Amino acid sequence: MPEPAAAAVRRRRAGRAAVSTQATPCAVTARNRRRNGLGPPAHIPPGPATRHNAAGAEHESPMKSRSLLQGIAHGLAETFISRNNDIDGYWGIGMLCAEALRQASQRVRIDLLQGHLDPSGPAARSACTHYAANLAARLERCGSPAITAAAITLEFGTFGLCRAPPRMSYGSPFVCTVTLTPPTGRPCSASRAGHAAPHSGREMRSARADDVARRS
Secondary structure: OOHHHHHHHHHHHHHHHHHHHHHHHHHOOHHHHHHOOOOOOOOOOOOHHHOEOOOOOEOOOHHHHHHHHHHHHHHHHHHHHOOOOEEOOEEHHHHHHHHHHHOOOOEEEEEOOOOOEEOOOHHHHHHHHHHHHHHHHHHHHOOOOOOOEEEEEEEEOOOOOOOOOOOOOOOEEEEEEEEEEOOOOOOEEEEEEEEEOOOOOOOOOOOHHHHHHHHO
């Protein structure tokens, strides 16, 4: 190859190498950064799910925290209306219904954080103690999302906004609503409906109460 042509090839090769060398730092893609264990570029702020506080500790985004609280509210409402909710061996809903009717009320409100009961009575106090502990355990399992208020409300004689459920027991309609309020102030709530009658002496007592008494 004549000398001028060879020199031209060498110049082109040298030019391509220089361009490649200069472009290398900018050619690292986001995928390669993740593969190599690198964080996001300094000018890109971390997303809400990886936001850090001033001390450098990672904390959850408000959206993720709301999702956790919504799940806890649904779980708490499900277990509160179930037959596993018993007070002294009797279904808790029937016990609370009877206690409310004795005080001429169709509504029971249990404040799980402050312990305020409306109306107050032995059944409401028992439910508050048990479900405050239940709520604390659920929050701890989910990473302890912050709440400023937590309440369970029962309304008798209505399904509220819930669809009428299949009749699994006799009695009148009722609706149970669990409300958890995060620091943002927008409550997370879940409602479940059913049928219940006030507790009476004809109701059979659950053996679970005797088991609990023997263990305590």
